[in-house]
Amino acid sequence: MIEILQVLIFGIVLGSIITLGAVGLSLLFGILRFANFAHGDMMTVGAYLALVFVAGLGWPIYAAFPMALAGGAVVAIAIDRVLYKRLRRTAPVILLISSFGVGLMLRSLVQFIWGPQSLVYEPGIQFPLEIFGLRIKPDHLVILAGVIILVILLHLFLQYTKMGKAMRAMSDNMDLAEITGIETERVIMWTWALGGALAAGAGIFLAMDTRLQPFMGWNMLLPVFAAAIMGGIGKPYGAIAGGMTVGIAEEMSTLFFSPAYKSAVAFALMVIILIVRPTGLFGGRSR
Amino acid sequence: MELTGLIGYLIPLLTFAGIYAVLSLGLNVQWGFAGLFNIGIAAFFAVGAYTTTILTTPPSPNYLGGFDLPFPVGLIGAMVASGLLALLIGLVTLNLRADYLAIATIGIGEIVRLILKNEAWLTHGVRGIKGIPKPFDTLSPEVQTLVYLLIVLAIVLIVYLAIERLLRAPWGRVLRAIRENELAASAVGKNVLRFRLEAFILGSMIMGLGGALYAHSFGFISPEAFDPMFATFLVWVMLIAGGSGNNRGAILGALVIWFIWSITGFLANRMPPELMTQAAALRPFLIGLMLQIILLTRPEGMLKEKPPSVTGDEGERRGR
Numbered sequence: 224m225i226e227i228l229q230v231l232i233f234g235i236v237l238g239s240i241i242t243l244g245a246v247g248l249s250l251l252f253g254i255l256r257f258a259n260f261a262h263g264d265m266m267t268v269g270a271y272l273a274l275v276f277v278a279g280l281g282w283p284i285y286a287a288f289p290m291a292l293a294g295g296a297v298v299a300i301a302i303d304r305v306l307y308k309r310l311r312r313t314a315p316v317i318l319l320i321s322s323f324g325v326g327l328m329l330r331s332l333v334q335f336i337w338g339p340q341s342l343v344y345e346p347g348i349q350f351p352l353e354i355f356g357l358r359i360k361p362d363h364l365v366i367l368a369g370v371i372i373l374v375i376l377l378h379l380f381l382q383y384t385k386m387g388k389a390m391r392a393m394s395d396n397m398d399l400a401e402i403t404g405i406e407t408e409r410v411i412m413w414t415w416a417l418g419g420a421l422a423a424g425a426g427i428f429l430a431m432d433t434r435l436q437p438f439m440g441w442n443m444l445l446p447v448f449a450a451a452i453m454g455g456i457g458k459p460y461g462a463i464a465g466g467m468t469v470g471i472a473e474e475m476s477t478l479f480f481s482p483a484y485k486s487a488v489a490f491a492l493m494v495i496i497l498i499v500r501p502t503g504l505f506g507g508r509s510r
Numbered sequence: 511m512e513l514t515g516l517i518g519y520l521i522p523l524l525t526f527a528g529i530y531a532v533l534s535l536g537l538n539v540q541w542g543f544a545g546l547f548n549i550g551i552a553a554f555f556a557v558g559a560y561t562t563t564i565l566t567t568p569p570s571p572n573y574l575g576g577f578d579l580p581f582p583v584g585l586i587g588a589m590v591a592s593g594l595l596a597l598l599i600g601l602v603t604l605n606l607r608a609d610y611l612a613i614a615t616i617g618i619g620e621i622v623r624l625i626l627k628n629e630a631w632l633t634h635g636v637r638g639i640k641g642i643p644k645p646f647d648t649l650s651p652e653v654q655t656l657v658y659l660l661i662v663l664a665i666v667l668i669v670y671l672a673i674e675r676l677l678r679a680p681w682g683r684v685l686r687a688i689r690e691n692e693l694a695a696s697a698v699g700k701n702v703l704r705f706r707l708e709a710f711i712l713g714s715m716i717m718g719l720g721g722a723l724y725a726h727s728f729g730f731i732s733p734e735a736f737d738p739m740f741a742t743f744l745v746w747v748m749l750i751a752g753g754s755g756n757n758r759g760a761i762l763g764a765l766v767i768w769f770i771w772s773i774t775g776f777l778a779n780r781m782p783p784e785l786m787t788q789a790a791a792l793r794p795f796l797i798g799l800m801l802q803i804i805l806l807t808r809p810e811g812m813l814k815e816k817p818p819s820v821t822g823d824e825g826e827r828r829g830r
Contacts, residue, residue, distance in 0.1 A: 258609035260549075306802055313809060316547060316608050320746065321805050323549060327743055328798035334791035445620055448613045483628045490617035494602055497610060 225356050230474050236363045238470020239370035240428045244443060245450035245462035246377065247421035253394035253457035254414045255311075257318050261302070261326035262422055262447060267440030268329050269295040269423020270430040271337055277344045284344055284431070288369075291427055292420040299419025300412055326441065334437040341434040366428045373424055374463065377417070381459070386413050394457060445486055446473065449493035455503025464504060468492070521659050522727075523772055528662035529723045531764035533741070534748045535669050535757060536716030542755035542815070543682060544709035545689035547608045550599075550615030552741035553622040554714045557595055558588035558721025559731050560626065560633055563642050566726075573634040581645040585722045592718025593711045595622075600710040605703050619742065626733040638732025642725050662723055666761065669716055674757050676712075685709055686817065743794070744771065747801045753811030762812055771797065 248262045259265075272294040276287030302325055310318050351358035381387040389410050393400040401407055425447075426440055433439065450469045454461025469489050476488040496503065533551060540546040562584030567576030579587075595618070603614040626633045633639070644658050676682050688695040688702050696702045725731050744767065752763020774796060778789035804811065 258613070260612070306806070309806055316545070317805060317809060319547060319609060319612060320750065321802060323743070323746070324798040324801040324805075328795050328802075331791050331793075331795035331798070335788055335795065338787065339791070445613070445617055448616075452610070452613070481628060484624055487617075487621050487624055490614075490621060493617065494614065497606060497614070498602060501606060501610075 227475075227478070229357055230478060231471065232357060232359060232363065234471035234474035235467070236366055236432060236470070237474055238467040239367055240425050240432065241443070241446050241450050241470045242463050242466025243370050243373060243421055243425035243428065244447035245454065245466045246374065246459045247418040247425070248447055249451045249454060249456055249459045249462040250390075250394075250421075251414060251418040252451070253459065254390055255307075255411060256315060257307070257322070258448075258456075259418070260319060260322040260444070261329060262418075263440035263442070263444035264326040264329040264333075265295060265299060265419055265422035265440065266426030266429060266443060267333055267437060268298055268426070269419075270426035270435050270439065271333050272298075272423065273427045273430070274337070274342065274344065274435060278342075284427075288424070288427060292423050295419040295423025295426075296416035297419070299415040299422070303411070303415045326444075330437055330441060337435075337437070339437060341436040343434055344430065362431045366431060369424070369428060373421065377421070377459070380417075386410070390414060442486065445493075446470070446489035449489040449496075452493055453496050453504055458503065461503055521655050523769070525655070525659045525662050525727050526724075526772075527765050527768040528659070528666050529720050529727065530745065530748060530768050531666045531761045532662075532669055532720035532723060533717055533745045534752065534760040534764040535666070535673060536713045536720060537745050537749050538713075538754060538757060538760040539673055539709055539716060540713035541749065542757075542760070543677060543685045543689065544706055544713075545608070546604070546706060546710055546713070547612040548615045548710070548713070549612050549742050549746070550617075550619035550622075551717055551745050552736045553615070553619040554592040554595065554717035555721040555724070555741045556622050556626060556733075556736040557592050558718030559725035559736075560639075560721075561588040561591040561718070562722035563639050563725050563731055564632075567639065567642055570634075570639075572637075573630070573639060574632045581643070581726065584726070585719060588718045588722035589715040592721070593715040596711045596714030597707070600707045604706045604710060623733055623736060626736070633733075636733060638730060638734075640730040642729050642731065644726050644729070658727060662727070665719070665723065669719070670757055670761065673712075673716075677757070681705070681708075744768075744797065747797055747804075749811075750801060750809075751804050751811055753813035753815060755815030756811070756813045759811050759813035759815075766812070767797070767800075770800075 244262060244266055248259060251257060251259050251262075269291050273284065273287045273291035276282040276290050277284055282290075306321055306325065307318055310321055349360050349362060351360045381391060386409075389400065389405045390413065392403070392405060393407065393410050397407075400410075422440075425443075429439055429443065446469050447466075450465035451462050452465070453468060454463065454465030469492060472492055473485045473488045476485060480488075533555065536554075537548065537551060540548050564573065564575040565577050565579045565587045566581060566584040568578045569576055599614060599618055603611045606614075627636055629635070644654055645661065646654055646657055649657060677686075684695065684700050684705050688700065688705055692702055724735075728735075745764075748763040748767045749760050750763070751767055752761070753759025771793070774793045778786065778793060781789045
């Protein structure tokens with residue numbers, strides 16, 4: 224029993240990291256109709272940006288976090304300006320290929336600058352807290368709290384700011400949004416900023432949970448997509464449920480299968496959802 | 511002396527370019543003809559390579575088989591295994607949107623990689639399998655590599671002629687019609703799913719063939735060789751650079767990009783040791799950059815797609 228609860232805790236931590244990635248991915252898809260295959264690598268970039276402040280400038284991770292989020296947003300906007308904006312008029316699938324290439328470029332850039340070895344923010348071992356026989360690392364609590372705060376902030380932004388409303392309007396009906404005078408290019412810029420920042424946040428939390436490694440984000444692409452699809456792609460709120468489901472399922476699977484097959488579980492879940500409910504658990508868009 | 515050195519460098523270069531041409535032609539059937547977005551090329555490549563290895567190597571206690579069967583049996587086995595995998599994936603994902611198919615193929619790539627790594631009874635795990643035989647092992651090694659190059663080139667030619675023929679046949683025309691306008695194609699009674707599935711399976715079988723050729727050429731395979739970057743991304747860049755939808759473009763793209771990739775590798779190896787890992791990391795970046803420049807400036811690639819004429823081959827010939 225205690226073992227199951229322990230695994231559940233790992234699952235919730237992993238699930239919250241996946242959630243953060245999936246929410247951004249879903250948001251981007253909802254507004255740009257574009258599955259961003261570079262999303263995992265944007266997570267990696269965010270994690271390494273935080274490392275610049277932590278290892279380079281000696282800042283604590285709490286101060287580096289917002290800077291890396293801003294950096295992730297800037298990187299995302301820059302990529303959009305240079306590449307995607309120009310390709311947006313062509314077939315959407317060209318954007319897909321381009322983002323696949325962008326992901327590869329980011330990954331090799333990270334490897335070029337920081338090298339292929341794995342790194343950590345703070346050297347040393349964190350001693351887990353013992354609560355009712357459960358081992359919980361302080362970092363796990365930080366990650367969970369951080370994800371909850373970011374998701375609440377995003378919720379407030381989408382619900383109560385003018386830009387957030389414009390985003391939801393564009394996600395619901397692009398043409399109608401344009402007719403009502405919403406500046407689509409500005410909304411797109413904000414969408415990338417949010418997507419990039421959320422990805423950076425997910426990357427930093429992932430690095431806190433494991434280590435910094437050039438392939439860390441690429442390896443998360445599958446669970447993040449599975450979560451977004453499960454929540455009904457284009458529906459950021461659904462992505463929360465999707466992310467938690469995928470994270471918990473991945474960790475729970477280690478009770479039955481070799482942990483080596485953890486990422487296969489995300490895939491299996493995704494395939495089942497695609498067969499049974501292609502529009503996601505809560506009926507997202509089908510086209 | 512210098513000449514033999516150059517030839518010694520050219521033969522493997524051309525052999526690998528030929529193997530990539532086979533992969534690129536396979537992707538062209540899926541993406542160029544049918545608009546199917548497969549970024550799990552590595553999976554089919556790997557399944558092909560491992561199938562032929564298990565079939566043709568002498569018996570070994572380290573992995574399944576080997577069955578010591580002749581080279582052609584290995585190639586056919588590789589195609590069958592990749593085709594079966596494609597059938598499985600295709601049945602589930604082909605009626606979904608392009609981006610769902612894409613993410614599903616990433617998943618397949620990942621799972622195949624995990625299986626190769628972890629199921630040691632089947633594949634000898636991360637240690638890989640060595641001693642994969644080349645055909646005609648009675649010849650001297652130099653002649654044997656040359657003969658193997660000729661075999662690869664002959665297979666490129668056969669695959670090219672076969673799918674060029676298919677593209678002009680009614681089958682290829684229906685595929686193009688589906689790619690251009692799915693609704694119209696199904697309105698005239700074409701079974702869209704079935705044609706897509708056939709294209710996906712055919713393309714994957716060709717990729718499996720490429721994997722088999724790779725295994726026999728290199729003589730050693732391990733899960734490392736099927737990194738998503740290596741197999742999948744390079745092939746995509748080759749097809750896009752060459753011209754998707756054009757089979758000659760697919761071959762030309764494979765040649766040009768493989769040459770560029772090899773030259774950057776050659777240069778990276780000449781770097782001082784302290785810069786070598788950095789230079790190696792920069793190579794995929796440059797290939798990615800090239801892809802973006804092509805997409806921005808010449809998305810149709812070096813050779814444009816030439817749709818078969820409406821009046822059929824006869825009319826086309828007379829028209830020229």
